[in-house]
Each structure stands twice: as C-alpha cells, then as structure tokens.
Amino acid sequence: MNYVVRGASVNRAALIAARLTARQLRLRQQRRHVARQTGNHPAPFKGRGLSFQQLRAYQGGDEIRHIDWRVTARTTKPHTRVFEEERERPIVICLDQRRPMAFGSRHCFKSVMACHAAALLAWNGLDSNDRVGGLIFSDDRHNEFRPKRSSRAVLHLLNSACEYSERLLQAPAEDKQQALSSALEELRRITRPGSSVFILSDFHDYDDEAHKQLLLLSRHNDIVALGINDPLELRLPLQGALPLSDGQQRSVINIDQRLQQHYRDHIAQAQQTLQQELRQLGVVLLPLSTDDDLLDILSREIRLT
Template sequence: MHTLPSQPGVRVSLAELIDIRHRLREVQLFSTPSRRSPLIGLHRSKLRGRGIDFDQVRVYQPGDDVRTIDWRVTARTQEPHTKLFHEERERPVYLLVEQSRPLFFGSGVQLKSVLAAQAAALFGWAALTHNDRIGGLVFGDGEHHEVRPRRSKQSLLQLLNRLVGANHALHADMQAPQGTFGPALRRAREVLRPGSLLVVICDERALTDAAEQQLALLGRHIDLILLPISDPLDHALPAAGLLRFGEQQAVLELDTYDSDLRRAYRELGEARRLRWQHAAQRMRALLLPLSSQTDMFEQLREYLEQPAADSRR
C-alpha cells in the first residue's frame, strides 16, 4: 500500500479514497431494492435487456415503452400489459481512470488528477456496495495498471492503491503523453463482455477521433458512463495581461487583453464540451462532466436533481 504524504487538492492518499465510501449516501449512483437512482433514468440503454433482468408484468401505464409490452399477457387479458425489469446483479464494472500530466493542473479547489481519483473511488465503492464486480485500468504517462473485475473489496483496494501510486508519480516536468486514451479503450474492449458497465474518467481534451471511434465500438455492447474532467482555465482565459507558459525549452506568451484571443479560446473549449455531448448522445451514454472548480459531490447532486428526461444527456 502506498503511504506517500498527500497534499489536499494536489495529491490523493489511499486513506482519502477509502473514506469516500462513507459518503455514498450523498449521491445514489446505482439503484437498490428500496431506492431507484435518478441517474438510471438519464441513461438510455441501446440494447433492450442488456444489463437488466426480467422482474414482473403489470398493466400498461401512459409513458411506458411500447417495446416492453407483453403481447401474450395482453392477448389473454384483453388489457395492455408491460414487462418490468430490474438491474442485473453482479455485472462487471470497469473503471478507466486517467492519471497523466495534462490532469496535473487545476485552478479550482483541486487538481484535475485529484478529482479523477475521487470520482473513480466513488464509483468503485458504489459498485461494490451494489454487489457488482469491480475492476479497472489506471492509464497515463507510459504505464498502465490493470485489475480484473472481481466482487471483492481487496480488488477495489488494489485498484485504488495503484491509482494513488500513479497520482503521486505525476509532476510538472513530465513529458506530455502521446495517445494513451485510445490504447486504454482498446484494452477495455479486450476484457469486457457484453452487459458490462464502463466508467470512463479522463481529461476533457482526451477525446480524439481515434478515441471516439473506440468508444463507439464499446458502446455497441456495453453501457458507458463518461466523466470528462476539466478546469475553468480549459474553457476561458482571464483578462490578466501578458501570460507566459514554459515547457522544457519552449516558451509561449499570450496577451490575454486581446479579446479576439479570449473569444477563440472560449470557442475551442465550447467545441470540446459539445463534442463530448454529441458523442454521448450518439452512443446513448450517460455524460457527467466534472470541473475542478467545484466539489465533486455538489456537482453530482446537481445531476441527480435534474429531471430524468433532461435532453442534454
């Protein structure tokens, strides 16, 4: 287990990620027998019956999906009846979590890398509590750390420990990674069977053409939850005068008083946001973008409070 010192908002510790399990009541991510998660209503499964089991038949009610009508019962009773389903138990839940240098940045309450680790821990504990099998892949700057899905607390702890190790290995002088998201998605395609749930937690800037193609292939057979991580400075530049950025021997200067420059920068950020939104709509994936500006639990509670028919997702 990693015991490296943590810096709140800059580094995560294993103890911090373990403690997140005590806050599961704040956000109901998965349905339970006594409570249905509002997030499930935001998620439209592409394949009828994928990831769910038959529960019972009841009288058809306005708003029910006509594709679930039980025609045999309807013919026998001369009254429309529809099938009800409940979520499949012990499905594999796979966390694909990025820990790379582009995430080692933040102007809000935490670095993006810390937010990604917290989100992975939250979904991991929620899945384990839901009796699902949990595993995942931590990917980033040259190294991948994989844990195969098992319904085991030790499996999740192993994944979180590797996540902490990758988080503590990040530093500002690292060389930027080249195309690590696509290979991580290809690995997920190799290990996940139909009906699995893939939770993708990555930098908002990671969605390239190749990565989007891999996501689309995954979305044909498994459920997807997408959590692109961003920072306020990814979307807008402040009018702060001349800003200088350096990377090894390269130096970039930007005059942020230039309104045309700030507008072009905002447009690039908006284009990334819209790309994720359009991709999620095509794949019928659940999109939960997170910002380092605000506490993760506050953001997820806002999603939970939105109507189930929110067309933005």
C-alpha cells in the same frame, strides 16, 4: 455533506475514507428493466444480458436460437434453454492519469479529482453488491483490474490510482503519449457485456479511433463519460500578460479581449462536438470541474439505466 477535492496530490487515507461518503451517493436510475439484481438497482442490460437457468420441452413462441440441438437430437424431442436476467452489474472504471491531467488552477489537479470520483464510484458499487474493476492508464503504461466483489479489490484499485497520480507529479515530461483510443481498446478487451462503464478523463485527444472504440464498447454496455476540466481551461484570465511554463521552458502570452473571445468560442465548439459525438453512441457526458462539489454533481447528474 459537501465533497470538495483539494490538492495537487492524492491522499490514500482520503480515498479509503470516501467509503463513508459514497454511502450517501444515490445514483439516479431510469427503470428501463424491472428485474431486480442482488444489488440495489435495476439491471442495465444491453443485448441479451441473460444467464442459463434450465432446459424444458419446446413450446410455441420460443426463440429458435434458444433451442438446445444436442439435447433435441438425443431425445428426439425439441428442447429449449430458459434464461433469466443476470443478477449482477459489474462496475468498470477507466481512470486517465496522463500528463494533461496534471493541471489545476484552483482547488485541485484534474488527476486528483478523477481519483476521488473513481473512489466514490467504486465504493458505491461495492456497497451495492456489484463487482468493481477497471483500467488505470498513463502515457507509458496501464494496469487492469478484473471486476471483483471485495473490499480488497477496491483498495488495490485505489492504491494503484494513488501510485499513478504520484508518478505523474514526479516523472519528467516526455514526448511519448498514449492515445485515448489505445486505452479504450484495452478497456473494451477487459469489459464484460452488461457492465456499467465510467470513463474519467479530460478527453483532450478524443478522435475518430477513440470514437470507434467507444462505439464497439457501447453496443453491450452502459457508459458514462466524466469529462474533467479546470476553470482556467474554459476561460482565459483577465487581460494582461500571462506567464506560462511546462516545467522546463517559460513564456509569456499577452491576453486581450479578442483573444479571450476566440478562446471561449474554440472551447465551446470543442465541447459541443464531443457531446454530440458521444450522444450518437448513447454515451452520457457529464462535465466535471475541479472546483465542483463532487458528491453533489454525481448524485444529481448520473443516471444508471
């Protein structure tokens, strides 16, 4: 089944109907941990990722940091805490709905593609019995959603995504722009260690501060970055005069072969740099174009560790 997104605006009914499509989504997994969860995938823990199970008498080889000193002092015999791997993997979706996302040259706007990707990931997480939440941000505000295991929570998230997307088309261009680093800082604040984090953005302003926030976030979470782009952003059109407008002003740029090559080299270098920096953090970067089959790309490329 194909899932090709179209349009400059988001249809609420389509995001709700995406639940049926999400059931076909099989996110590929690397079995780094073998303990099972309540969901249908292995645990993606980084760090301890444990929950308290019981107290018992200390045994040789137990970690000193797990000794319960209060019980030890009360009973005069050393006791240690026994932990088990947590039985949940919260899904946290970070959705970029800033002004640069309101662009598309073929099938749909980047903002619309991001909303549909968020819907598929959210419904898939819920059907896997995971708690789903996230952060949606624009140039002047953001909404946060604590992970919950309920259809109502996902509907609330998707309804807000539609509102942000609609507002993106209606609001006039402003000089004020929220930096990606600021959104990532908020994301880090609401994300519990052991989560699977999906960041849907074009990463046009990824900088040192954003890198720092991702570094802190990646220490205890698995992160997949969906870098959303449009074909026109990767390659200039055929040679000739190209009219451009920001909705208020209009200009014309003359494209020749030299400019085309310079532009391709610049974009290729920028993408390579972003991929290298994210790889250093253990973050998977998945390029996603507005003319891609969304279901096919997510099924083939995303690996939950």
